[in-house]
Amino acid sequence: MARSRRSRRTLTVIVLVVVSLSLISLDLNGRTHSLTSGIKSAANDVYSPLRQGVVDLISPIGNFFAGAFDYGAVQSQNEQLQKAIGQLRATQAERGFEQNQLRQLTQLENLPFLPSLPVVTAQTQDEYSSNFTATITLDKGRADGVDVGYPVVGAGGLVGQVIQSFHHTCVVRLITDGQSKVGVTFGPGNLYTAIVDGQGPGSDLTADLVPPHTPVRKGEHLYTSGLNAAEYPAGIPVATVSNFHTAAGASQESITVEPSANLSELSYVDVVQWVPPT
């Protein structure tokens, strides 16, 4: 009796493990991925409004406590924001004419320039839903014209790339995620190229494949390269150099960079409807 119970228990676990492994292989296989993606998409259509409802319900309570315990900081932050808005308005007014000229020039040159590309503005619903990935969830999906592979920009630079797109939501992999790789250019006349590699949430990024003793300076900006088969249009600020050195005998320069975008302020972002040229 006890033996048959043990056999049944073992059989149950084996079946569940086999089913789990089958689901994983279906998800990771390029040909059958659409099946699991479809299931996730349908589930997200049901789950997202429910989740948003719960957030709407509990966020006033959270905001109340956050405001009550941290009133001084909130007030100071508000003053800083007002100041920043004033400065930005002034800068925007000054640069309007220059931007117009630049847009006309780039159109003439037929160069990819971000403001000429269509964007979908989205609100961040969820940040870092898993401890193991640096991702955010946006409130726009396929129904709004957001597809897998589209770049996402905001808060001063490149934020990441859409990796999953459902009907009304999408998941964006941030540039800090360990799987993220972005081709960039830098230096005078964008002479040099590198790959900006994510090192996981909370860690600085690195710029790889830079030959030893390449002239770099702290604070230098790195922009998307837009080279052939690039996943991003050219000219988006990606990161700034925070540290660099070449170890003796090293085959490449070691460069640490910080994201240009403020990844802690991602309430609203723009999804760029850009597909790599074939």
Add this chain to the structure above:
Amino acid sequence: MTARSVVRVTLLIFVVLMVQQTVMVALRLGGAHPDLLWLIPISAALMDGPETGAIVGFWAGLAFDLVLPTPFGLSALVGCLLGYATGALTKAVDPRAAWLKPVAALAGSVAADMLFAVLGAILGQDQMVQINFLSLFLVVGLSSVILVLPVSRFMRWALAGENNRRSLVSAQTDSRIW
């Protein structure tokens, strides 16, 4: 499991998923947030043995897989193995022991996170091992020790009527703790 238990466990999984994705993800400390998922198979296994732990862990993991960006099926696999291992390893332990739930929650959550990261890396998701494991283990482990008590209480409600020795004994133990 009876039909009533299945409905109740489903409801519990749904509530835990909602709490995790709305409240817990906001409680980030050192880049990590508490993870309630692993507490479901742990408390089910402590209550009703390895088979129930594995089944509940599988379905709870699958529900989480629907909304997480990690490979589909990975949470289900780890949840199933965690439930089975917890039930099998604690079978000989006196279920009235006050230390059982916190210790099982601490060890189980940390082991599950480790297994989750390693399996993810084996499956090509290298970024899953490029995280700060120390803060992850601290946050997940300590929060699990605290949160295992309410989750166990709800699990006892969900599995009530399963006629198992542990649910009856745990009822007495929990009432003392609370």
